Amino acid sequence: MLFTPTDRNKLDYSEQGFLVVDEILPSKQLLQLHQAFDDVFNGTFETGVTPDEVNWQYGTGDPSLTRQVCNGWKANRSIARVVLSEALGRSVAQLAGWPGVRIMIDNLLSKPPGARSLGYHQDSAYLSWFSPSDLISCWIALDDTTRSGGTLEFVTHSHEWQQDSPSGEFHGPDDYRQPMHHAAESQGVEPQIAYVEVKAGGGSVHHGWTWHGSGANDSALPRRALVLHLMRCDAEYDPTKFEQGIGPTYSRYKHLADNQLDENYFPILWHEDGSRTKALDDYLASPGPV
Known part of the structure; x- marks a missing residue:
C-alpha cells in the first residue's frame, strides 16, 4: 500500500471531512x-463463500443501475488482500x-457506461448500530475517474452538519443531490462540492457523516470502485440502537450473551x-476454497 498520512493530510481530513x-x-x-469484480458479479466465488449482500448479478440485474455487492472479501482473496490489508x-x-x-463492510461498486446516479447520503446514517459509532470510508478507484464518468462527490465541511436520518432513493434517483440540498x-449553508478525479489506484477517505454521492x-x-467501511477496533454492538434496526444481515452476527463484535466477521x-485478527494472514495465503 502506498498511502501513509502526513500531518497535513490529517489536518485536511479533519477540516474538510474527506x-x-x-x-x-x-x-x-x-x-x-x-478480474475479481467480473468473477463476483458473475456469481463465481473463489472461496466458496457467498458475499453478505449480492444486489446485482449478470443476467438478472438492472443494467441501468450501479452494480453492488457487500463483503466481497469473503468470496474472493484478491479483494480480501486489499480489504484486510494491515498497511x-x-x-x-x-x-x-x-x-x-x-473492517465493518466492503462494497464492490461497478458503474458501467450509461448507469444512473447514486443518491447523496451520509454513511453513518445507515451504519450506526455500534459504539463508538465513528466510521471512516476508504473509496478506491479501479478506473480513471472523471466528472462525466460519475465519480464520487463530497460536500466540503458537511461532516459538521446536523446528523440526519436516511432519506431519499439510493439507486438511480431522478435528483441524486436532493437530500443533500435539503440538509x-x-x-443555512451553500454546499461546496468537490469531485474525486484521480487515476486508477487513487481514491479518497471520508468521515462517516460527510455528505457524498x-x-x-x-x-x-x-x-x-472498491470501498472499505471501517470502525474502531474497540467498537461493540450498541443495544440502544437496536430499535432503529441493524438489518437482517449484520444482526445475525450478534452474540447471545454479549455485545462483542466477532472477529470472524468484523476482523481487526x-x-x-502490533496485533491483528490471527486468522487473517492464513486466510489470505490459502490458495483455494476454504
Whole structure:
C-alpha cells in the first residue's frame, strides 16, 4: 500500500471531512481486482463463500443501475488482500487518530457506461448500530475517474452538519443531490462540492457523516470502485440502537450473551500494539476454497 498520512493530510481530513489520495494501490493490483469484480458479479466465488449482500448479478440485474455487492472479501482473496490489508488499516487508523481499526463492510461498486446516479447520503446514517459509532470510508478507484464518468462527490465541511436520518432513493434517483440540498438548506449553508478525479489506484477517505454521492456515468468507460467501511477496533454492538434496526444481515452476527463484535466477521486489521485478527494472514495465503 502506498498511502501513509502526513500531518497535513490529517489536518485536511479533519477540516474538510474527506481526503483525496492520488495513490492507494499499485497499478499491478488493478488487473487482479478487475478480474475479481467480473468473477463476483458473475456469481463465481473463489472461496466458496457467498458475499453478505449480492444486489446485482449478470443476467438478472438492472443494467441501468450501479452494480453492488457487500463483503466481497469473503468470496474472493484478491479483494480480501486489499480489504484486510494491515498497511491500509494502519493508514486509516493513523489518519483518524484511532488505536486500531476493524473492517465493518466492503462494497464492490461497478458503474458501467450509461448507469444512473447514486443518491447523496451520509454513511453513518445507515451504519450506526455500534459504539463508538465513528466510521471512516476508504473509496478506491479501479478506473480513471472523471466528472462525466460519475465519480464520487463530497460536500466540503458537511461532516459538521446536523446528523440526519436516511432519506431519499439510493439507486438511480431522478435528483441524486436532493437530500443533500435539503440538509444544506436546513443548515443555512451553500454546499461546496468537490469531485474525486484521480487515476486508477487513487481514491479518497471520508468521515462517516460527510455528505457524498455520484452522478450518472455519461462516459464511454466503466467506473469501478472498491470501498472499505471501517470502525474502531474497540467498537461493540450498541443495544440502544437496536430499535432503529441493524438489518437482517449484520444482526445475525450478534452474540447471545454479549455485545462483542466477532472477529470472524468484523476482523481487526491493525492495532497500535502490533496485533491483528490471527486468522487473517492464513486466510489470505490459502490458495483455494476454504
